[in-house]
Amino acid sequence: MASTNRHDRQRANLLINKILGSRDEYNYPSFTLLLDTVSQSAKSVIRAIVHRAKHSSGKVIFLNFETHQRRSFEVYDLQDGEDEIILAYTQSVEAWQAQIKAAISRIKKGSRAILLIDSLNEFCHAAGPKVPQILLSWASPSLRIVGVYHTDVQLHESSNPSPYMVSALATLKYISTTTFTCRSLFQTLEELEAQAYSRAKPAFGLDEGVEGVLQSLGSDKTEGMVVEMEHKRKSGNIVSEIYVFPRRSTNDQGKIVTLSEYLETNQVSFKTTASGVAKADDADVGGTMNLGLTEQQRQDREGVVLPHFDAQKGEGGEGGRILYDMGAEDDFDEEEDEI
Known part of the structure; x- marks a missing residue:
């Protein structure tokens, strides 16, 4: 069992590193x-x-x-000489689309590039119903599209949306090859603990419904983050796994592990103590009735002899046959007796 878990963890770690590093043996467009x-x-x-x-x-x-801040470009490790930054918030939709097509045409043959979109919310608002057409027009084996969608930011839909049109988020999930859902490590551990002790799931941030609260405890902590991955293979099969990303820095990228491995390494366990459960049959569970057994009732219960015990006392050949004495009200059936 331990070797099986070790093999699964190795497979999961190899998969996440291959996806993050854009290393695939099929060489097909990815979003x-x-x-x-x-x-x-x-x-x-x-x-x-x-x-x-x-x-x-x-x-x-x-x-x-x-x-909008220059230091944010440094966080992403973007460089002016090698990378291209398109300021879409200062241009029209047609203008930044033309710049992207020109940047894609400048990709060297045999090399790969990443198209990073920092807000798919704004992108969907600008592109409207043509989101899949625009993204698929950029897709190519040499270009990987990476986009961030803020799930707690309301998307400004058109004034007269079609009732038959799906949401932008559903469209993005459908055309994506890999989906990463980012969650707080602290809040995930709190939810796992509540689930282990059969408590109500805690609410954080906007879900708390408290006026003025945007971030709650455990938001964007430096200890790490939880990432739920859904990867679509070329065959159509979906691979799901939960990872823990450690604290990041420019020089030390840390080690990405599965959530189960993180809990085992850090000795995090959620075991119930069963403090409210009776430890014996005659324990008082706090109700209005005594559900336990007295010593006399316990002895009477142990002295009851069931019919199949009598059948085992016969001479050889009886086996486990049950002996039954017919009463006056029973109807004898020869065929049934033979069975």
Whole structure:
């Protein structure tokens, strides 16, 4: 059993590193969707993807909708000489689409690049119902599309949406090859503990419903984050796994492990103490009735002899046959007796 768990963990670790590093044996277009909230940002996953792309001499095309500060570019390890930054929030839709097509045409033959979109919310609002058409027009084996969608930010739909049109998030999930859902490590552990002790699931952030509360305890903590992955293989099969991303820095990328391995390594267990459960049959469970047995009742119960015990006392050949004495009200049937 231990070897099986070790094999599964090795397979999961190899898979996450292959996906983050854009190493696939099929060489087909990929779209990675990152889902984050105000409680847990997806920047750690973005840094992991960009860091691995830099090691393979890949360039980054950054479609910028909401990153206005220069230091944010340094967090993503973007460089002016090699990477291209497109300020979409200062241009029209047609203008930044033309710049992206020009940047894609400048990708060297035989090399790979990443198209990073920092806010798919703004992208969907600008593209409208043509979101899949635009993304698929950019897709190619040499370009990997990575986009961040804020699930707790309301998307401004058109004034007269069609009742037959699916939501933008559902469309993005459908066309994505890999979906990463980012969650707080602290809040995930709190939810697992509540589930183990059969308590109500705790609410965090906006789900608390408290006026003025945007972030709650455990939001964007430096200890790490939980990432739920759903990867679609070329065959159509979906591989799901939960990982823990450690604290990130520019020099030390840390080690990504599965959630089960993290709980085992850090000796985190959620075992119920069963303090409210009776330890004996005659224990008082706090009700209005005494459900226990007295000593006399216990002896009477042990002295009861069941019919199949009598059948075992016969001479050889009886086996486990049950002996039954017919009463006056029983109807004898020869065929049934033979059975």
